[in-house]
Amino acid sequence: MATERLLAIGGEECRVVVGRRALLRLAPLLREAAGAERWAIIADSRVAALHGEAMLARLREGGLAAALFRFPAGEEHKTRESWARLTDELIAAGIGRDAAVLALGGGVTTDLAGFVAATYLRGVPLALVPTSLLAMIDASVGGKCGVDVPAGKNLVGAFHQPRLVLADPEFLRTLSEADLRDGLAEAVKHAAIADAEHFAWLGTQAPRLLAREPDAIDTLLDHSIAIKAETVLADPHERGQRAILNFGHTIGHALERLSGYAVSHGKAVAIGMSVEAALGAAAGVTDPDAPAAIARLLTGLGLPTRLPPGTDAGALLEAAAGDKKRRNGTLRYALLARIGAAAPSADGAWTHAIPEALARRVLAETTFRASPARP
Numbered sequence: 387m388a389t390e391r392l393l394a395i396g397g398e399e400c401r402v403v404v405g406r407r408a409l410l411r412l413a414p415l416l417r418e419a420a421g422a423e424r425w426a427i428i429a430d431s432r433v434a435a436l437h438g439e440a441m442l443a444r445l446r447e448g449g450l451a452a453a454l455f456r457f458p459a460g461e462e463h464k465t466r467e468s469w470a471r472l473t474d475e476l477i478a479a480g481i482g483r484d485a486a487v488l489a490l491g492g493g494v495t496t497d498l499a500g501f502v503a504a505t506y507l508r509g510v511p512l513a514l515v516p517t518s519l520l521a522m523i524d525a526s527v528g529g530k531c532g533v534d535v536p537a538g539k540n541l542v543g544a545f546h547q548p549r550l551v552l553a554d555p556e557f558l559r560t561l562s563e564a565d566l567r568d569g570l571a572e573a574v575k576h577a578a579i580a581d582a583e584h585f586a587w588l589g590t591q592a593p594r595l596l597a598r599e600p601d602a603i604d605t606l607l608d609h610s611i612a613i614k615a616e617t618v619l620a621d622p623h624e625r626g627q628r629a630i631l632n633f634g635h636t637i638g639h640a641l642e643r644l645s646g647y648a649v650s651h652g653k654a655v656a657i658g659m660s661v662e663a664a665l666g667a668a669a670g671v672t673d674p675d676a677p678a679a680i681a682r683l684l685t686g687l688g689l690p691t692r693l694p695p696g697t698d699a700g701a702l703l704e705a706a707a708g709d710k711k712r713r714n715g716t717l718r719y720a721l722l723a724r725i726g727a728a729a730p731s732a733d734g735a736w737t738h739a740i741p742e743a744l745a746r747r748v749l750a751e752t753t754f755r756a757s758p759a760r761p
């Protein structure tokens with residue numbers, strides 16, 4: 387059964403419908419969400435090939451006019467260039483102010499299509515149908531959208547709340563194993579910052595989650611989306627507490643960027659959480675038992691916990707400093723207090739300055755090294 391939440395975020399209402407068979411209700415829900423004459427469906431090449439035609443047919447059968455717009459799959463295409471091409475195509479297709487955007491895809495698509503909706507004709511209504519686990523539990527809730535630029539990830543963007551988010555686990559059937567694991571990384575993040583019991587549950591469910599057992603996936607979606615929604619509701623424009631969702635992301639984003647996006651977002655965040663848990667422990671902010679608990683859970687879910695061999699700590703910190711989490715020149719991190727709780731800071735920012743020397747030491751300790759050969 388699908389569950390429903392009505393989130394009032396920053397004065398705007400967003401209906402979040404999650405669960406099996408939710409897709410059957412898409413057309414009527416879209417009509418309620420926005421009285422749009424036409425829906426511009428935006429999908430990446432991979433999702434368009436798998437689900438584009440079925441989505442067009444579903445909308446048309448539901449009495450809605452729809453057209454499909456594609457961009458090449460991959461984080462490296464979450465760019466101003468893709469935004470420019472898509473907005474030009476919408477103009478060429480005569481999409482007007484009476485239309486709305488439907489993002490169909492993973493987090494790259496919800497971020498990029500969200501930014502198109504935020505800016506096209508100074509903003510048109512947006513609905514999201516996330517198709518990756520990561521987008522279902524994280525990227526689709528909260529209203530942040532945007533693109534990556536050479537200086538860093540998500541540096542150009544907007545807040546644009548979707549009117550509707552509809553997450554049906556049916557889509558996960560076609561998701562690759564690697565992309566499923568990426569989503570599990572953000573689920574670990576949610577549990578680590580907010581819910582120790584859910585963290586423990588995740589530890590017992592790895593085989594079921596990796597096998598996509600519907601009951602386990604339902605519980606995961608429900609808990610993770612609840613945590614994301616509560617965190618966003620408490621701080622819609624990220625003035626303070628919402629920063630805790632960036633746990634693992636200061637290092638994670640830097641690693642993604644440094645690798646030219648060869649390391650996926652989920653894997654980078656998994657490594658980022660391991661490193662930042664160790665940083666927090668070394669700085670006396672995080673419970674010293676937390677890093678091992680995080681590493682154990684991530685390993686059980688088949689996710690990496692160490693920086694790739696040969697990672698240049700200086701270059702990584704440089705890449706992180708180009709990221710927006712830098713305040714007053716010092717690199718700041720969202721850290722855990724312990725498993726299930728983020729660490730507040732005295733200034734209310736929920737981020738902690740870590741001296742570079744300490745960061746370099748921890749980065750060296752958390753870089754993957756082949757075990758020394760036996761004598």
Ligand SMILES: NC(=O)c1ccc[n+]([C@@H]2O[C@H](COP(=O)([O-])OP(=O)(O)OC[C@H]3O[C@@H](n4cnc5c(N)ncnc54)[C@H](O)[C@@H]3O)[C@@H](O)[C@H]2O)c1
Nearest residue numbers: 432459492493494495517518520524525530557560561651
């Ligand atoms: N706005 C936010 O609050 C927020 C939060 C978390 C992450 N993000 C962003 O999300 C992005 C990562 O999301 P992602 O991991 O979903 O990346 P993604 O959108 O690139 O999807 C990963 C891969 O899975 C494919 N895919 C998606 N759904 C599929 C399906 N049902 N079947 C088969 N293949 C499918 C995609 O084509 C892509 O190749 C990053 O850019 C990150 O910055 C944003």
Ligand SMILES: [Zn+2]
Nearest residue numbers: 572635651655
């Ligand atoms: Zn993330």
